[in-house]
Amino acid sequence: MNGPVNLRRHSSSEYSSERLEVINGVAVNMPATIANGQRPKVDRKASSPMMPAFMTSAPGKVIVYGEHAVVHGKAAMAAAVSLRSYLLVTALSKSQRTISLRFPDISFSHTWDIDDLPWALFSKPSKKKFYYDLVTSLDPELVKSLQPHLTVISPHVTGEQRKIHYSAAISFLYLFLSLGSQSFPGCIYTLRSTLPIGAGLGSSASISVCLSSALLLQIRTLAGPHPDQPRGEAELQIERINRWAFVSELCIHQNPSGVDNTVAAYGKAVHFKRHDYSKPPTAMPLYRFPELPLLLVNTKQSRSTAIEVGKVTKLKRTHPEITEHILDAIDGVTESAHRLISDPGFDPENQASAEVLGDLMNVNHGLLAALGVSHPRLERIRELVDSAGLGWTKLTGAGGGGSAITLLRPNTKPDQLKILESQLDAEDFERFGATVGGDGVGVLWPAVLRNGTDEEGGEEIDQEKFLKADGREGVEKLVGVGVQEKREGWKFWRVSSE
Ligand SMILES: Nc1ncnc2c1ncn2[C@@H]1O[C@H](COP(=O)(O)OP(=O)(O)OP(=O)(O)O)[C@@H](O)[C@H]1O
Ligand SMILES: C[C@@](O)(CCO)CC(=O)[O-]
Numbered sequence: 001m002n003g004p005v006n007l008r009r010h011s012s013s014e015y016s017s018e019r020l021e022v023i024n025g026v027a028v029n030m031p032a033t034i035a036n037g038q039r040p041k042v043d044r045k046a047s048s049p050m051m052p053a054f055m056t057s058a059p060g061k062v063i064v065y066g067e068h069a070v071v072h073g074k075a076a077m078a079a080a081v082s083l084r085s086y087l088l089v090t091a092l093s094k095s096q097r098t099i100s101l102r103f104p105d106i107s108f109s110h111t112w113d114i115d116d117l118p119w120a121l122f123s124k125p126s127k128k129k130f131y132y133d134l135v136t137s138l139d140p141e142l143v144k145s146l147q148p149h150l151t152v153i154s155p156h157v158t159g160e161q162r163k164i165h166y167s168a169a170i171s172f173l174y175l176f177l178s179l180g181s182q183s184f185p186g187c188i189y190t191l192r193s194t195l196p197i198g199a200g201l202g203s204s205a206s207i208s209v210c211l212s213s214a215l216l217l218q219i220r221t222l223a224g225p226h227p228d229q230p231r232g233e234a235e236l237q238i239e240r241i242n243r244w245a246f247v248s249e250l251c252i253h254q255n256p257s258g259v260d261n262t263v264a265a266y267g268k269a270v271h272f273k274r275h276d277y278s279k280p281p282t283a284m285p286l287y288r289f290p291e292l293p294l295l296l297v298n299t300k301q302s303r304s305t306a307i308e309v310g311k312v313t314k315l316k317r318t319h320p321e322i323t324e325h326i327l328d329a330i331d332g333v334t335e336s337a338h339r340l341i342s343d344p345g346f347d348p349e350n351q352a353s354a355e356v357l358g359d360l361m362n363v364n365h366g367l368l369a370a371l372g373v374s375h376p377r378l379e380r381i382r383e384l385v386d387s388a389g390l391g392w393t394k395l396t397g398a399g400g401g402g403s404a405i406t407l408l409r410p411n412t413k414p415d416q417l418k419i420l421e422s423q424l425d426a427e428d429f430e431r432f433g434a435t436v437g438g439d440g441v442g443v444l445w446p447a448v449l450r451n452g453t454d455e456e457g458g459e460e461i462d463q464e465k466f467l468k469a470d471g472r473e474g475v476e477k478l479v480g481v482g483v484q485e486k487r488e489g490w491k492f493w494r495v496s497s498e
Helices: 140-151 159-179 203-218 231-253 259-266 305-318 320-342 351-370 376-388 414-426 463-468 471-479
Strands: 018-021 027-030 054-065 076-091 098-103 108-113 187-193 269-273 282-285 294-298 391-396 403-408 430-432 442-444
Touching (some): 054 259, 076 259, 076 463, 108 159, 159 203, 187 463, 203 259, 231 259, 259 269, 259 282, 305 320, 320 351, 351 403, 376 391
Parallel strands (some): 098 187
Antiparallel strands (some): 098 108, 269 282, 294 403, 391 403
């Protein structure tokens, strides 16, 4: 086993003397050291007039241990799930100076005139951020400058739905204006996801990674991905994507720990900790993360992560000492599970090991309930699994509804599981046949797939086809990553030990 590797910590000096190659074959040289935060001189070849349509994709996640505590500087362990978001970027002709978002999952669509956006403020020297910068908080003045462009969206939509549109729009606009420039080409960003929204499975982080990677690709600051890319270089590219995905998460959640976007960007599984919000977090890939037999169940009780995180912050204000003890206990749970999984002799099929992981899940859930973030529907899932005696269950993600994970006992019989599944179905829970530990951010450039068809040159994914794909299955069938065997085209930055 290779030891854990710190995924981050790129001081600006690490960017010196880089030579990057962009995905569409246009070379980008990065010759000079980035000195004192100044942007390096970038020597670019002239771009082709029309960029081909391309796609980015990123997974959702399950937090196996440590949610909420991770917002307060404790450890968490999370793994990517095979449910993913997919973003199609289509360039418009040169004369069309507009940017459109088409987000049908949340029934949101809007078009802005590029020239109307507040470029002057975003590009002021005191405000300007670059693709390599570490941004750990939003600039209130920049946020305010976006308000007139947000108040015009979805005029007939109110309440919770409006908040959903607003957070999707602000996360895009903040990234677009930070990374782009007024000369940016007109584009349509069409997004579809196979992840349930507000269900604790990291839908916002997954779309944040899609947006961040697409914009960084469009401004030609990413190298690869390509299969023989050196690991250090792949790591650097993912980290850039991850940093800007965190900014998008800041727009959606106000106070994210960064664990969700980190696992969505890197994929596989990570052990994550953020002591100091002004610095990058420590994220270790868990190469030995086992193929745990997990059952993933959505209560269909949607809620906002920001509100659940706010509940814990309020409890900490009212009962600082007690809350800190609970958060420390969660940290202890995560670290115990981490030690067990990292042991070379660990075998997930072994009954005793599963018992320990399962007990830790039970304890973790109890502590989360003590923080006030469980929900009667989550408790009902626990009751059903407990009375069947099939495993150990905890909420995953922000709670307050959302989803639960169950670690199934190694000797669970298929017919026992069937009975439990039919009970869950009868009570209107949603079950997912997802796998954990898959790839992180991926790119399909151009947006052409073979898909097992004989269409000459492959099947082009255009907006119409993408929008028409029927539900979760239709999207997976059309563009799914890791779902079908014949998937030529998708490429990933990989930092795995193999
Ligand atoms: N498919 C999607 N299309 C457009 N916007 C989306 C999509 N999925 C998520 N979002 C954005 O992310 C927000 C949901 O974030 P929230 O954190 O509340 O849920 P989550 O990410 O699913 O849960 P958790 O953070 O607990 O894992 C939505 O309000 C919306 O702005
Ligand atoms: C509840 C939380 O810990 C996990 C949400 O998936 C919030 C966060 O880490 O940002």
